[in-house]
Amino acid sequence: MRRTLLSVAIGLAGAAGVTATGWALQAAALPPPTPAARMAADASVWLHEHRLVIDVFHTGHRRQTAACLRGWFATPHGVVVRGSLLGVGGGPVLRVAADSRRVAVVRGRVRRLPARLAVTAGCSGELAPLLARAAQSGGHLRAVRAFAAGRATVALQLMPSEGERLTLDVSPRTFQPLVATITRGERKLVARLYLARATGRVLRRFGLLRLAEARSRR
C-alpha cells in the first residue's frame, strides 16, 4: 500500500513537472500580444456584438447621417449573401458583400459620399474583420494617444489595403470604437460611430427595414 501511494505521488509530481515545464517553455519562447493588438481585438468584439452602427459622416464640409446594418440580405438575383446595408439619411442604400467587399447601390443615387470609404469606416461588418486581422497579424498596427469626439482616446492606426489608411479612435477604458477616419489618396472621410440596437424604428428611419425583412420572408 505504501509503495503504491509512493508511486502515485511520484506520478503526480511528474505530471505537475510536465505542466510547469510546459508553461515555462511557452512563457519563455512566445511573445505576449502587444497592447495595440489587444485593443484592436477588444474593439473588434464591440463591433462584432453590434449589428447596427449609426454613423455621422464628415467629408469635406458636408455632414451626413447614415446607418449600417450587418446580416444576410437577398440580392436582386434572389441569392442570399452575407454583408452590410448602408442607408444614407433615409435616401440611397448601399450593399457590400462580406466576401468580395464589392459595393452595390441598392436604391437611389449616392452623391458626394465616397461609397467604398463610407462602408469601410461606417459598417461593423467591415470594420470588425479588418481590426481582427490587424490584431492577429500585428503588422501595420499602432496605438497612439489621441483626442476625438470631445474626449481623450486611443487611436489605432492600420492599413486595411494598399494606399488606404484607417484610424480608429477607441475609448481608452473600454476600447469601444468612437470615430473612424479613413483616407485613400486625396480622399478622406470621418465617421462618428454610435453602436446601436437594430430596432424597427431606426431601420425605418434609414430605409433599411424592408430590405432587412426581405431575408426573413424568403
Added chain:
Amino acid sequence: MSVRSPAAGRALTLSPPPGWLLGWWGLGRAVTLATAFALKPTVWTLDRWDGRWYRMVARGGYLLVPGRQSDPAFFPLYPIVLRLVHGAGVRWGLVGPLISNLALLPGLALFYALTRELFSEPVARRATIYLAIFPLGYVFSMAYPESIELVLFAAAPLAALRGRWWTAAACAGAAALARPEGLFLALPLAGIAWSQRRRLSTSRRGAALAAVLAPAAALVSYSLYLASVVHDPLAWSEAERAWGRRFQLAGVYRAFAHLPAAVGHTPWLVRDVVFFFCYLGLLAAARRLGTPLPWLAAGAAIVVLPLFTGAFDSIARFGLLAPPLFWGLAGLTADARVHRAVSALSLGLLVVCTVSLAYVFP
C-alpha cells in the same frame, strides 16, 4: 537517424537510418516538393493554409478575438520551434517547410523502430514506406506540425517499451503541446505500463504514471498559459468554434446529415469522406494483424472523434497520426505484388493530392 536497442535493450540511441528508409523518405519528399514547385516555383504552396497561422503565433504570440477565427486554435510547440529556428537566421517563409521535411526523417526512423518492436521487421518496413509516401503525406512537407508530432508520437511509446519512462513522459507531454492528437498517446502508454506492471520498481511505476498523465498535464500547461496571456484558459476551444468545430454528442449525426450540402459547397470534402471509410477498414485490418487494443483505441479516437464536431473536414490529414492505420495497411500487403501496387498507387495519389493543395486545405 534511427532508434536501436543496444545490448542493455533499454536505451534510445540515435544512429544513421537504414539506406532503404533514407531512400523512401527522399523519394516521398522529392515527389512532393517537385509537384509543389511545379505548381508555383516558391515555398508558397507549402507555407499556406494553417502554416500562416502557425507563423502568426511564432511572430506575435497568441491573441483571442472572440467570435472570429483566431490563433489559440493552433497548439504552441510548433510555433516555438519555428521561432527558435528563425532565430538562427532562416527566413519565415522557409522555416516551416524546412523543419517539417527534416523532422520527417527521424519520425519515420522512430516509427519503424516502434513498429518493429510491436510486430515484425517486414511489417515495420512496409508500414514505414506507406507512411513516407502516403497520399496525404505532402502535409509532412508543409508548415504544419505533423512531422514533429510524428517524431514525438513514435518516440514516447518506444521509450516506454524500453523502460525509459521519464523520456516517454517528456515526449508525450511535448506531443500534446504540438497537436491535440497527442492526448491519445495516454492510451498506448497506459497499455504498455499495464503490461510491464509486475516488472516495474516503485519509482518506475511512478514515472509510468507520469507518462500516462503527461499529455493531459501538457494540455493544462497550455490552458494556464492562455489564461495568463489572453485571460481565457479555454481560448483554444473557443477559437476552434469560429472554424465551426464544436464537440457535440449529435455531431456524428450532423456530419452525415449535412454531408450532401457540405459536399455541394466544397466538393473536395469527398476526399475526406473516402479516406474516413478507408481508415475504418484499415483499423479493422490492424485488429486482424494483432495490434494491441490501446493502440486501436487511440487510432479510432484520432479518426472518429473529429466527426463529433459535425464535419468531415481534414479527417484525411488527421489519420496521418494514427499508426494503426499504417500497420493495418502493411498487414494487407504481405504479398510482394500487392505491396508494389499499393506503393505505386500511393505515389501517384501523392502527386494528385499535392496538386490539390493549390485549391483546398489539407
